[in-house]
Amino acid sequence: MSNGLLGIEKLDRAEIEAYLNRAKFFQTHGEGQFKKLDTLRGKTLVNLFFENSTRTRTSFEIAAKRLGADTISISSSGSSVSKGESLVDTLNTLAAMRPHAIVMRHAASGAPHFLARHLSMPIINAGDGMHEHPTQALLDALTILDHRPMLEGLRVAIIGDIIHSRVARSNIYLLSKFGAEVVLCGPAPMLPPELAKLAPGVTITHDIREAIGGAHVIMMLRVQLERQHETPFPPGDYFRFYGLRLEHLSLAQPDAIVMHPGPINRGREISSEVADSRHSVILNQVENGVAIRMAVLEKVMGAE
Amino acid sequence: MSSLLIKNGRVMDPASKLDTITDIAISDGKIVAIDKGIESFGDTEVFDASGRIVAPGFIDMHVHLREPGFEHSETIETGGRAAAAGGFTSVCCMPNTNPVNDSAVVTTYIIERARRASPVHVFPIGAITKGSAGEELASIGAMKQAGIVAISDDGRPVMNARVMRRAMESARAFGLPVINHCEDLNLSAGGDMHEGFESIKLGLRGIPACSEDVMVARDILLAEVTGARYHVAHISARHSVEMVKFAKMRGLPVTSEVCPHHFTLCDSDIAPYDSNFKMKPPLRSCFDVAAVTEGLVNGAIDVIATDHAPHPGSEKMQEFERCPFGITGLETAIGLSLEQLVHTGRISLMRMIEMYTIEPNRVLNLGKGRLEVGGAADITIFDTGREWAFDLNKSQSKSRNSPFDGRVFKGGQIATIVTGRIVWRLES
Numbered sequence: 001m002s003n004g005l006l007g008i009e010k011l012d013r014a015e016i017e018a019y020l021n022r023a024k025f026f027q028t029h030g031e032g033q034f035k036k037l038d039t040l041r042g043k044t045l046v047n048l049f050f051e052n053s054t055r056t057r058t059s060f061e062i063a064a065k066r067l068g069a070d071t072i073s074i075s076s077s078g079s080s081v082s083k084g085e086s087l088v089d090t091l092n093t094l095a096a097m098r099p100h101a102i103v104m105r106h107a108a109s110g111a112p113h114f115l116a117r118h119l120s121m122p123i124i125n126a127g128d129g130m131h132e133h134p135t136q137a138l139l140d141a142l143t144i145l146d147h148r149p150m151l152e153g154l155r156v157a158i159i160g161d162i163i164h165s166r167v168a169r170s171n172i173y174l175l176s177k178f179g180a181e182v183v184l185c186g187p188a189p190m191l192p193p194e195l196a197k198l199a200p201g202v203t204i205t206h207d208i209r210e211a212i213g214g215a216h217v218i219m220m221l222r223v224q225l226e227r228q229h230e231t232p233f234p235p236g237d238y239f240r241f242y243g244l245r246l247e248h249l250s251l252a253q254p255d256a257i258v259m260h261p262g263p264i265n266r267g268r269e270i271s272s273e274v275a276d277s278r279h280s281v282i283l284n285q286v287e288n289g290v291a292i293r294m295a296v297l298e299k300v301m302g303a304e
Numbered sequence: 305m306s307s308l309l310i311k312n313g314r315v316m317d318p319a320s321k322l323d324t325i326t327d328i329a330i331s332d333g334k335i336v337a338i339d340k341g342i343e344s345f346g347d348t349e350v351f352d353a354s355g356r357i358v359a360p361g362f363i364d365m366h367v368h369l370r371e372p373g374f375e376h377s378e379t380i381e382t383g384g385r386a387a388a389a390g391g392f393t394s395v396c397c398m399p400n401t402n403p404v405n406d407s408a409v410v411t412t413y414i415i416e417r418a419r420r421a422s423p424v425h426v427f428p429i430g431a432i433t434k435g436s437a438g439e440e441l442a443s444i445g446a447m448k449q450a451g452i453v454a455i456s457d458d459g460r461p462v463m464n465a466r467v468m469r470r471a472m473e474s475a476r477a478f479g480l481p482v483i484n485h486c487e488d489l490n491l492s493a494g495g496d497m498h499e500g501f502e503s504i505k506l507g508l509r510g511i512p513a514c515s516e517d518v519m520v521a522r523d524i525l526l527a528e529v530t531g532a533r534y535h536v537a538h539i540s541a542r543h544s545v546e547m548v549k550f551a552k553m554r555g556l557p558v559t560s561e562v563c564p565h566h567f568t569l570c571d572s573d574i575a576p577y578d579s580n581f582k583m584k585p586p587l588r589s590c591f592d593v594a595a596v597t598e599g600l601v602n603g604a605i606d607v608i609a610t611d612h613a614p615h616p617g618s619e620k621m622q623e624f625e626r627c628p629f630g631i632t633g634l635e636t637a638i639g640l641s642l643e644q645l646v647h648t649g650r651i652s653l654m655r656m657i658e659m660y661t662i663e664p665n666r667v668l669n670l671g672k673g674r675l676e677v678g679g680a681a682d683i684t685i686f687d688t689g690r691e692w693a694f695d696l697n698k699s700q701s702k703s704r705n706s707p708f709d710g711r712v713f714k715g716g717q718i719a720t721i722v723t724g725r726i727v728w729r730l731e732s
Binding site (some may be wrong): 009086087106108109110111114128129130131132163194195197198 | 493500504505507508509577618621622623624625626
């Protein structure tokens with residue numbers, strides 16, 4: 001078993017805080033012209049993306065380069081995966097080239113866990129199916145902490161297609177570990193009651209106004225059309241019932257922040273006015289993604 | 305001629321209610337005497353069964369032998385050897401081969417192959433519909449004449465209720481039971497494990513218990529309409545168990561079977577994303593496990609069957625959601641049954657033997673499952689106290705997909721005798 005980063009669920013507060021504190025250092029270090037570090041000089045990182053991604057892949061790549069590592073990015077369409085090679089064979093092939101870590105995104109839940117059992121090098125989960133997306137939850141926490149002194153006591157509304165969301169799961173685990181109150185909101189077929197049992201302090205509502213009421217943080221999720229095998233909610237009605245509009249923000253705390261893991265669908269889950277409002281920290285999230293991934297890569301690849 | 309004498313075993317035969325320490329003499333494949341103090345004669349081979357249980361040959365009424373068509377997973381020969389190594393003298397093989405066993409030609413092929421290659425008796429089960437596609441009835445009558453003992457589209461359900469009704473009518477006329485794999489595909493669509501907290505946590509699509517329940521309910525109603533003998537394959541959900549009990553109370557000829565893994569493991573026992581825990585029906589909640597166990601005790605469940613479903617490593621070594629469903633089960637069935645049912649005091653040892661012998665025989669009329677002078681010498685010898693560990697690498701099956709590798713059992717199979725011949729015995 002490698003010591004990479006597969007999920008938030010199994011981490012303790014101290015481990016999470018270590019990532020966040022180190023990322024805070026990289027945040028300030030990055031002001032102005034970024035000076036490249038050589039922490040990971042001579043080390044090789046493989047970015048293996050079996051699922052399309054722009055921001056996460058780019059973010060890992062920039063983070064690695066800023067730490068001085070060499071990176072190789074492989075996406076499934078340009079690799080032997082598209083020629084029918086199995087996951088194990090692909091990874092064995094890559095492992096034979098002895099990279100120092102593998103960042104992996106995959107449409108199947110548990111794919112990185114499966115590999116971690118069979119390979120000795122660290123694996124960093126960059127999103128697996130409907131399971132976890134740990135670096136997203138870390139960068140979300142970092143973004144919240146840019147605006148709030150602590151996570152404890154905050155009311156965080158996560159709104160959208162929760163059941164299909166790895167971002168939601170990782171955030172639920174992280175926020176709960178730090179004593180935040182998490183309200184999940186979405187159409188009933190996308191929000192089974194078992195989700196409330198994932199972690200302490202999690203509640204469920206199907207009413208967006210109730211979810212937003214008093215919220216310090218509003219996290220909107222993308223409707224994961226590619227993961228739905230059916231149409232559990234009429235697409236035409238989605239924005240009407242679960243789209244975030246300006247009028248909702250008056251229900252939240254006055255200085256509430258609006259987050260979204262991206263890519264956003266304007267007019268589907270979030271109105272343009274909200275996405276571009278002073279409450280929106282969506283671009284800060286992207287920026288913080290690099291700092292968090294630097295912290296993760298340094299921890300995972302840095303130790304000899 | 306060849307003869308065998310089994311000495312000093314505790315002979316337990318549910319059919320005759322025999323439970324005593326005695327000897328069994330076998331000659332020319334038949335039992336010639338069951339009596340105390342039989343002396344060996346001539347070149348008789350003597351098997352010392354002191355401290356062992358000597359029972360009628362166990363029947364596994366639900367296995368997948370994969371031949372013809374999927375010989376890379378299992379063959380009639382290797383599956384037969386695994387059955388022998390598991391203490392079974394008879395197995396019934398499901399028709400989801402390639403081609404599907406939906407005609408007398410395939411039935412005959414399987415029977416002929418088994419006669420030459422398998423150390424144990426093989427009874428084919430024919431398909432309900434052509435290609436098990438769920439639409440047009442298969443050649444049920446012709447397959448019956450060729451030797452099938454039941455019909456089933458196992459691996460797939462019969463989704464169309466009208467087709468199921470017609471199948472039941474035909475099956476009744478031909479004197480065959482109908483076995484259904486109960487799963488409403490619209491409810492289970494795309495699922496990989498039991499729907500519940502665990503599937504939500506792992507981010508895997510769920511197979512809800514209700515996908516089994518609604519079809520069990522439908523089939524019981526159709527069985528009443530048609531008068532067919534109906535058997536629920538691998539029952540796993542608590543409401544399904546209750547409905548089978550209800551059907552029995554109404555006097556309907558409805559029976560059910562449970563697999564050892566379904567009374568042993570629940571969804572929270574799954575090693576995350578380990579495909580050796582992936583099968584259909586899936587490992588259910590702990591409440592369902594309790595309910596099937598209760599069903600075993602109260603009579604809702606008649607039979608223990610393994611649903612032995614071999615798949616080669618290359619197919620099981622993938623992303624969880626891409627792996628095929630199914631685990632092997634022949635060699636761990638007795639160990640798990642003792643562990644979960646007998647050692648815990650839930651059922652008696654005699655009842656366990658019934659569920660592997662006269663109960664499956666009652667469903668299928670195989671003419672097997674009892675010890676009687678003049679009858680075929682199919683005998684399972686096992687013990688209840690010896691500690692042993694299941695070593696998957698030594699499995700006789702061609703495949704290695706089991707979640708029970710390394711599990712330590714108390715009691716298990718010692719020897720398997722088919723038509724008077726020892727086809728497997730524990731290496732000492």
